[in-house]
Amino acid sequence: MTIKMAVSSGVLSLALGGCGTAATVLQDDAEAAQDLRRQKTYCQSIPRVYSGLTYDFCVLNAPPDPTGFLVPLILVDLALSGALDTVVLPYTIYRQGVDGNLSIYWRPSRG
Template structure:
């Protein structure tokens, strides 16, 4: 595979499946959680450290995509998210300490 093909494949992965790292690090928490709820994932929350990989695994941990198109893109995105998550580690470690896990489903507090 040439470098151009690899870059093209990565760009397609980000554009179509939504790069997990971009979704969880650059978007606000509500948007990232809403994206995972639309996928009907069974995940309740994801850690901020390596959140792109966690996001991709949560997408895979959802009811099957009837088109069969999503899984190959998410598998391709796993490599890209792993690399970007490593670059974002200083920021995500800080956010994990300050904000904790990114919650996907909230339970109202009983008062």
């Protein structure tokens, strides 16, 4: 394996591991919300339709990453999430209708 192939596969693995679509569609709601809280995002909730793109924008809308490593990965992930969000669109439209937005911060019910 050449160095170029190794670097490319490493970047792809990192991008897919942090993929916004995988984080919001394949994980349960609590895990996705916890990931965004860990990033200290200012988002309160995200729609399920195109949730991967929204997830990435929420990560970008957080306090700056001191390492400077996160922004390039998020920019790569925006393209991947856009494509994957389009593929899972029928499922996310259904989930949006049934479950509504994915809440980042738990709010107690008024009752």
